Amino acid sequence: MAKQPYLKVESIVKKFGPFTALNGVSLDVYPGEVHALLGDNGAGKSTLIKVLSGVHAPTSGQIHIEGKPVNFRSPRDASNAGIGTVYQDLAVNPLMSVTRNFFMGRELTSGPRPFGLLKMDEMDRITHDEMLKIGIDISDPQQAVGTMSGGQRQTLAIARAIYFGAKVLILDEPTSALGQKQQMEVLKTMMRVRARGDIAIIFITHNEIHSKLVADRFTFLALGQVIGAGTHKELEGEDIRRLMAGGAEIKDLERDLAEL
Amino acid sequence: MSGRSESDRLKQESLLMRLVRRPEAGAFFVMVVVIVLVTIASNGNAINPLGIKNNLAIIAQFGIIATGAALLMIAGEFDLSIGSMIGFAGMSMAMMLKWGLPFGLGEATPASAFFITLAMTLSLGWLIGTIVVRSGLSSFIVTLAFLFGLRGTTEVAFRLINQSTQISGLPDFKQEYFFARIFGGESFGWFYDLWFALGGNLNRRDEQWVTGLDVRVVWWILIVLLAYIVLNRTQMGNWIFATGDNKESARANGVPVNKVKIGLFMFTAFCATIFAACQVFDTNTADAAKGNLKELEAIAIAVVGGTLMTGGFGSVIGVVFGAVTFGLVANAVFYIPWIDGSWYRVFVGVVLLAAVFANERIRKRITGGI
Ligand SMILES: Nc1ncnc2c1ncn2[C@@H]1O[C@H](COP(=O)(O)OP(=O)(O)OP(=O)(O)O)[C@@H](O)[C@H]1O
Numbered sequence A: 001m002a003k004q005p006y007l008k009v010e011s012i013v014k015k016f017g018p019f020t021a022l023n024g025v026s027l028d029v030y031p032g033e034v035h036a037l038l039g040d041n042g043a044g045k046s047t048l049i050k051v052l053s054g055v056h057a058p059t060s061g062q063i064h065i066e067g068k069p070v071n072f073r074s075p076r077d078a079s080n081a082g083i084g085t086v087y088q089d090l091a092v093n094p095l096m097s098v099t100r101n102f103f104m105g106r107e108l109t110s111g112p113r114p115f116g117l118l119k120m121d122e123m124d125r126i127t128h129d130e131m132l133k134i135g136i137d138i139s140d141p142q143q144a145v146g147t148m149s150g151g152q153r154q155t156l157a158i159a160r161a162i163y164f165g166a167k168v169l170i171l172d173e174p175t176s177a178l179g180q181k182q183q184m185e186v187l188k189t190m191m192r193v194r195a196r197g198d199i200a201i202i203f204i205t206h207n208e209i210h211s212k213l214v215a216d217r218f219t220f221l222a223l224g225q226v227i228g229a230g231t232h233k234e235l236e237g238e239d240i241r242r243l244m245a246g247g248a249e250i251k252d253l254e255r256d257l258a259e260l
Numbered sequence B: 001m002s003g004r005s006e007s008d009r010l011k012q013e014s015l016l017m018r019l020v021r022r023p024e025a026g027a028f029f030v031m032v033v034v035i036v037l038v039t040i041a042s043n044g045n046a047i048n049p050l051g052i053k054n055n056l057a058i059i060a061q062f063g064i065i066a067t068g069a070a071l072l073m074i075a076g077e078f079d080l081s082i083g084s085m086i087g088f089a090g091m092s093m094a095m096m097l098k099w100g101l102p103f104g105l106g107e108a109t110p111a112s113a114f115f116i117t118l119a120m121t122l123s124l125g126w127l128i129g130t131i132v133v134r135s136g137l138s139s140f141i142v143t144l145a146f147l148f149g150l151r152g153t154t155e156v157a158f159r160l161i162n163q164s165t166q167i168s169g170l171p172d173f174k175q176e177y178f179f180a181r182i183f184g185g186e187s188f189g190w191f192y193d194l195w196f197a198l199g200g201n202l203n204r205r206d207e208q209w210v211t212g213l214d215v216r217v218v219w220w221i222l223i224v225l226l227a228y229i230v231l232n233r234t235q236m237g238n239w240i241f242a243t244g245d246n247k248e249s250a251r252a253n254g255v256p257v258n259k260v261k262i263g264l265f266m267f268t269a270f271c272a273t274i275f276a277a278c279q280v281f282d283t284n285t286a287d288a289a290k291g292n293l294k295e296l297e298a299i300a301i302a303v304v305g306g307t308l309m310t311g312g313f314g315s316v317i318g319v320v321f322g323a324v325t326f327g328l329v330a331n332a333v334f335y336i337p338w339i340d341g342s343w344y345r346v347f348v349g350v351v352l353l354a355a356v357f358a359n360e361r362i363r364k365r366i367t368g369g370i
């Protein structure tokens, strides 16, 4: 494949004081692909995406976007570079309408900031159209987000990130707090975004089945290091389960449990 | 399953139903009941020409500070220093008018006294806001400190410079200065002229009785219009809602939440200053006790108007209804001789509690029950 990775992460180290949360993590993320980032609790997944989205500066290592080295000093920098992060709990404001959420911080106005008048009709229309593109037909863009389902909220956050120019979409456990049906909704949304072909998705999950359903490429983290990586084809089903548990065998676990 | 879409799940409601479900509906209903009751119990005196003037004077006072308090609450913060800020601003203006500008800069005019005072109160608002956002402390505690600190400062300054905590008998600046009439003069003269021309508004000698409303009514209307437009129609308004609803999410989306909060603390200080200026130039007096407890009334009116204690939601129009309700009940004792004025506070307590419950129901409906 002659494809160039949109985002290339090279030996990122992140230390919190004496604690090494990431110890030389590398990964390549390609447009039109879902890249699953897997690993046990505390492996460093969230820390890695915080580095990628400009929340933490790496202790060492380099991030490249389209081959060019970049340094993010703030989440703003990262989002200007096309990295859109959808945090599980940080996604939306429940008391505000869908449209007001969609354009939060980037409102369309006529007149000088920040007292320019909102172009509410235009924002309503764009919100409706963008949500429809990734599969949710909201009847009333003025409806409060609090009345939407969890899956719809994730979709709102994803649609928003894409509309505002995300080329890499980072989803941190987007399905973990949802019911079965809504999990499928989010996976479908991801596949629709993938089908556009120009957006790369980093998908963090603890769910083996979900990752196998949608991911093209996998990276496994354990104790801050990459312990395995590869495309869907390169990895066997059994491998994935072992790597997700940080390299432990299910048989070991069975033995441990038997000893208790 | 097929042919069914998400939009079919939302039932179209009638206009009436939509109005009833609006957050201001409860405040509107209470207001109508109070207007009817006060009118009947006062034999109509509460809405005769003088009654309207006097009622609107206090309604406008309430409305001015409650609007500021409501916007701040929507952004998720409280300001308990409003009352002390009123006392401080009134003291500052009256003292300059009586004793001259500070640093021996000569005689004060109404305009110079007002603008120097406004510069001070806006700076105080900025300071309060900055302390709140920088320290991460609850605005309840920070502004409580300013409630005491500012009131004490006002009293000390009065005694040091003026030997007394009151100033009375200032010249009537309204006669000479247009600027003083902006705060202390009359407005809506045409309304009373028209009333007179139509055969009403007569005193005992059959002359025109009342000539106009206090000009603070105009300030109230301006502040309400400004607040309504900013909150509902501008980018700033979206930032105010977002800041109060979920600060972290707002920040992650690029909303400058700290600036929004600091700006709103300055806005409540501005409202308090307008309140004080209207009082000083209307009566030509000042008193260190002015504005006492006004911060709590402002918050109560904001809540009765449908503002959530937890932020993120509220209505400027609801606050208008709340101010009308509170003003009428506070004044009721003047029109209903047999009523004990302390019922006002009983009323405030009951209505406040009812409003908090009603608001909680609204919040649950919006957030889907969490
Ligand atoms: N700000 C911080 N200061 C100190 N240590 C931190 C900080 N953030 C994370 N860590 C530590 O880094 C390690 C990795 O945490 P991280 O949140 O990245 O794990 P994770 O892979 O996302 O786990 P989970 O699956 O539970 O979400 C943890 O041991 C955590 O305690």
Ligand SMILES: [Mg+2]
Residues within 6 Å of the ligand: A045, A046, A047
């Ligand atoms: Mg995590």
